[in-house]
Amino acid sequence: MKNKRLALGVFCIFILLFFIRGASPAVAEDLIINKGFEDSDFEWYNWNDGESSGSIESSEFHGGSVSACREIYGVGMGCYGQIVPVSPGQTLEISAWANNPPSDALTDSAEAFIRVEFWNDSGPLGSGHTESKHIRDATEGWIRLDVKAKVPRGATEARVLAFNKGAKPFSKGKIYFDDFELVISSGQ
Numbered sequence: 403m404k405n406k407r408l409a410l411g412v413f414c415i416f417i418l419l420f421f422i423r424g425a426s427p428a429v430a431e432d433l434i435i436n437k438g439f440e441d442s443d444f445e446w447y448n449w450n451d452g453e454s455s456g457s458i459e460s461s462e463f464h465g466g467s468v469s470a471c472r473e474i475y476g477v478g479m480g481c482y483g484q485i486v487p488v489s490p491g492q493t494l495e496i497s498a499w500a501n502n503p504p505s506d507a508l509t510d511s512a513e514a515f516i517r518v519e520f521w522n523d524s525g526p527l528g529s530g531h532t533e534s535k536h537i538r539d540a541t542e543g544w545i546r547l548d549v550k551a552k553v554p555r556g557a558t559e560a561r562v563l564a565f566n567k568g569a570k571p572f573s574k575g576k577i578y579f580d581d582f583e584l585v586i587s588s589g590q
Contacts, residue, residue: 432583433586434484434562434584435484437581438464438468438580438582439468439470440468443456449480449483452477452479453478454475454480455475455480456470456482457470464499464578468580469580470482470578472514472579473576474566474574477571483561483563485559485560486559486560488553489557490553493552493553494549495548496518497516497582498547498579498582499546500545500580501545501577501578501580502575502578503540506576508573508577509573512568513537515533515547516547517531517532517534519563520553521557522557527554527557533549534549537577544580562582
């Protein structure tokens, strides 16, 4: 008799937990690997198109001892990126810290931001991407950039990007990115 009551009690606790958990959105752990670039560019891809480059630097950092530096020197763009599996309907909240020191200020239409793009097996989805505010001038130290986006129908992955671009032949400057975070909720 005692075992039946214990089993019934445990069952009721599981049912209660199920309903409590079902009432709030499920949140996954942070899925960014090597978020502070402490393991160099491990798990990040370094893409460049035109007059742009990326490197891991120890001269500027928000946390740890290094950051990812994106440099622009003309017309072009590039990014450090990481691919994260997603499901339609989820909500992504991404943040990163960025610094554009006066000594390396972005000039002449150069800009930097964080961005999330949604892809499937066929390529990028036409429903586009979402970007943080754009940095176009020197910052007063490190500033936090944020992006929030809902995963569209058909998406199987999100690309989290530390992006820079130049629109004119004399665009130039450096931007440093560090300490990425990504929280995915179920969107319920």
